[in-house]
Amino acid sequence: MLLTLLLNISMGQVAIPMKEVFKSLLGSQAEKETWEYIIMNFRLPKAIAAILVGMGLSVSGLLMQTFFRNPMAGPYVLGLSSGSSLGVAFVLLGAGFLPSFFSEFLLSSYGIILASCLGSLFVLLMILVVSQRLRDTMSILIVGLMFSSFTGAIVSVFSYFSSAEQLQKYTFWSMGSIGNLSWESIMILSVSVAFGLLLSLLTLKPLDALLLGENYAKSMGLNIKKARLLLILATSILAGSITAFAGPIAFVGLAVPHLSKLIFQTSSHRILFTGTLLIGAIIMLVCDTVSQMPGFEFTLPINAITSIIGAPVVVWLIVSKKSMS
Amino acid sequence: MSTNTNIISTQELSIGYHSKRITNTIASNLNLELTSGQLYSLVGANGVGKSTLLRTITGIQKPLQGSVFLHERNIHDIPTTAIAQELSLVLTEKLPSNNLTVYELIALGRQPYTNWLGQLSETDREKIKQAIALTQLEHLTNKKYYEISDGQLQIVLIARALAQDTPIIILDEPTTHLDLVHKVSVFKLLKKLSSETNKCILFSTHDIDLAIQLSDQMIVMTENQVHQDQPCNLITQGVFSSLFKDESIAFDGEKGKFIIS
Numbered sequence: 342m343l344l345t346l347l348l349n350i351s352m353g354q355v356a357i358p359m360k361e362v363f364k365s366l367l368g369s370q371a372e373k374e375t376w377e378y379i380i381m382n383f384r385l386p387k388a389i390a391a392i393l394v395g396m397g398l399s400v401s402g403l404l405m406q407t408f409f410r411n412p413m414a415g416p417y418v419l420g421l422s423s424g425s426s427l428g429v430a431f432v433l434l435g436a437g438f439l440p441s442f443f444s445e446f447l448l449s450s451y452g453i454i455l456a457s458c459l460g461s462l463f464v465l466l467m468i469l470v471v472s473q474r475l476r477d478t479m480s481i482l483i484v485g486l487m488f489s490s491f492t493g494a495i496v497s498v499f500s501y502f503s504s505a506e507q508l509q510k511y512t513f514w515s516m517g518s519i520g521n522l523s524w525e526s527i528m529i530l531s532v533s534v535a536f537g538l539l540l541s542l543l544t545l546k547p548l549d550a551l552l553l554g555e556n557y558a559k560s561m562g563l564n565i566k567k568a569r570l571l572l573i574l575a576t577s578i579l580a581g582s583i584t585a586f587a588g589p590i591a592f593v594g595l596a597v598p599h600l601s602k603l604i605f606q607t608s609s610h611r612i613l614f615t616g617t618l619l620i621g622a623i624i625m626l627v628c629d630t631v632s633q634m635p636g637f638e639f640t641l642p643i644n645a646i647t648s649i650i651g652a653p654v655v656v657w658l659i660v661s662k663k664s665m666s
Numbered sequence: 667m668s669t670n671t672n673i674i675s676t677q678e679l680s681i682g683y684h685s686k687r688i689t690n691t692i693a694s695n696l697n698l699e700l701t702s703g704q705l706y707s708l709v710g711a712n713g714v715g716k717s718t719l720l721r722t723i724t725g726i727q728k729p730l731q732g733s734v735f736l737h738e739r740n741i742h743d744i745p746t747t748a749i750a751q752e753l754s755l756v757l758t759e760k761l762p763s764n765n766l767t768v769y770e771l772i773a774l775g776r777q778p779y780t781n782w783l784g785q786l787s788e789t790d791r792e793k794i795k796q797a798i799a800l801t802q803l804e805h806l807t808n809k810k811y812y813e814i815s816d817g818q819l820q821i822v823l824i825a826r827a828l829a830q831d832t833p834i835i836i837l838d839e840p841t842t843h844l845d846l847v848h849k850v851s852v853f854k855l856l857k858k859l860s861s862e863t864n865k866c867i868l869f870s871t872h873d874i875d876l877a878i879q880l881s882d883q884m885i886v887m888t889e890n891q892v893h894q895d896q897p898c899n900l901i902t903q904g905v906f907s908s909l910f911k912d913e914s915i916a917f918d919g920e921k922g923k924f925i926i927s
Contacts, residue, residue: 410763542783543782546780546782546784549777550777552761552762552764552766552774553761553774554761556726556755556759559726559746560724560750560753560754560757561754561774561777562748562750562777563746564746602765606765607765609770610784611783611784
C-alpha cells in the first residue's frame with residue numbers, strides 16, 4: 342500500500358522522482374520548490390482522498406453483501422450512489438428555486454454531504470422494504486437497477502430546467518473525481534469516513550452471525566433490529582459522504598470485497614474488514630494512478646477506470662456463481 | 667433419574683397464528699414438561715403444527731394464550747442474549763451462500779459468549795474442541811461447509827449448537843433428506859448427547875418408527891389432541907393409530923411400525 346501511495350504521488354502530468362516524494366513527505370526540502378508545492382497541495386490530498394474513497398466504498402460493499410445475502414450487492418449496483426446523485430442534483434440543480442439563505446447553506450460542502458447521505462439512505466430503505474418481500478437475489482438487483490434509472494430520469498428533468506453553469510457543475514461532479522479537493526474537504530471527508538468505519542466495526546460480529554441467516558442469528562442472541570439500524574447508518578454514511586465529494590464511483594464497492602474474499606479465503610468479517618480496507622485503498626490508488634498516466638496531457642475520469650476494471654469482475658462473478666452456492 | 671430437573675414447561679399453552687384479524691388456533695391447552703438428560707421427539711402429520719409448536723417453545727413466536735416457562739421464568743421476559751445461553755437451535759432452512767469453513771461455522775456457536783468483536787477466548791476454543799470431539803468431526807474442520815454432504819452438514823449444525831453450550835437443544839426435522847444410515851447416525855448422536863451431557867434435546871421428525879425406538883419420551887400431535895408420554899405407553903394407548911387420517915395407513919403395535927393396507 343505504501344508503494345502504491347508513493348507511486349501515485351510521484352506520477353502525474355509532472356513526473357516527480359520517488360526519492361523526492363519521500364523527502365518532501367518526511368518534511369525535508371525537495372530539489373525543486375514547485376515539486377513540493379504540487380505534492381503538498383495537489384498530489385497528497387488526492388492520494389488521501391483515493392485511500393478514503395477506496396476504503397469507505399469497499400467496506401460499505403462488504404457490509405451490504407452479507408446484509409442482503411447477496412454477492413452482487415454494492416453501493417453502486419443497488420442504486421445507493423444514484424440515490425446520492427439525486428440528493429446532490431436536488432441541491433446543485435434545484436437550489437435556484439429555493440430562498441437564497443437556504444440555498445447558500447445547501448451549496449456548502451456540508452449541505453451537499455447531507456443531501457447525498459439522505460439520498461443514499463432513502464434508496465437503502467426502499468431496497469430494504471423491497472428485499473423483505475422478495476427473497477430472490479435477482480429481483481433485488483433489478484429493483485436497484487430501476488431505482489438507478491428512476492433517479493436518472495428525475496435528474497434529467499432537473500437538468501432540463503437548470504442553467505448551463507449549474508449543469509456543468511453537476512456533470513463534472515457526476516463523472517467522479519477525487520482531485521481538486523481542498524484540505525478542508527479532505528478533513529470533512531475523513532471525519533465522516535472514519536465515523537462510518539467505526540460504526541462498521543460494531544457490525545462485524547452481527548454480520549458473522551448473519552452468515553447463517555436471520556433465524557440462527559436471533560437464536561444466538563443477536564438483536565436484529567439494532568444490527569440492521571447500525572448497518573444502514575454505516576453504509577449510508579460511507580456511501581453518501583464519499584459520493585458527495587467524489588461523485589458516484591462505480592464498482593469499487595462491489596469488486597473489492599470479492600477480491601478480498603478470494604485472497605483471504607474466509608468469511609470471518611474481522612479478517613475481511615481489514616483485507617477490504619487494504620485492498621480498497623490499493624485499488625483506488627492504482628485506478629487513480631492509471632487515470633493520469635504519465636505522458637498524457639489529460640486526466641481520465643476516475644469512474645471510467647473503475648468501470649473498466651470492475652465490470653469484468655461482475656461478469657466473472659455471474660459466470661462463476663455456481664462455485665458460490 | 668432424580669438428578670433430572672425440569673427445564674421447559676408450558677402452561678395452558680395455545681399456539682397458532684393471527685392473520686387478518688382471524689385467530690387460527692392450531693392446538694390449545696398444552697401442558698408439556700421437558701426435563702434434562704432426556705431425548706424428546708415431536709411427531710405428527712404435515713401441517714399439524716409441529717414447527718409452530720417449536721417456534722413457540724423457543725420464544726420466536728408468541729403464544730395465543732398461556733405461557734412457556736424456561737427455568738420457571740416466562741420466556742418472553744428473558745432477554746434474547748440470556749435465552750441464547752440456555753437454548754440452541756438446529757433449523758431446516760438453507761444457509762445463505764458464503765465461504766465459512768466447518769470450524770468457523772461451529773465457532774459461530776460461541777457468539778453469545780464472545781466480546782463485541784467476536785474474538786474467541788481460550789474457553790471458547792476449548793468448548794469448540796469438545797463439540798467437535800463429541801460429534802467426531804475432526805477430519806472435516808478445514809473443509810468449506812458446502813463441500814460436505816447433507817448428512818455431514820446436519821452433524822456440523824448439531825456441533826454448532828453444542829458449542830453454544832446450552833442445556834437445551836431444539837432441532838427442526840434434523841433427519842429430513844438423509845438416507846437411512848445417516849438418519850440413524852444423527853439419532854444415535856442425539857441419544858448419546860442427551861444421556862452423556864445431560865442435555866434436554868427436543869426434535870421434530872417424520873421417522874416415527876426410529877423415534878419410537880430411540881426417544882425417551884414422545885410428543886404426538888394429532889388434529890384434536892397432543893400427547894406426551896413414553897413411546898411404549900403411547901403404543902398401548904393406541905395414539906399412533908390416530909396419527910394419520912388416511913384409512914389405508916394403520917399402526918401395528920407389536921412391530922412398532924406403520925402398515926399400508
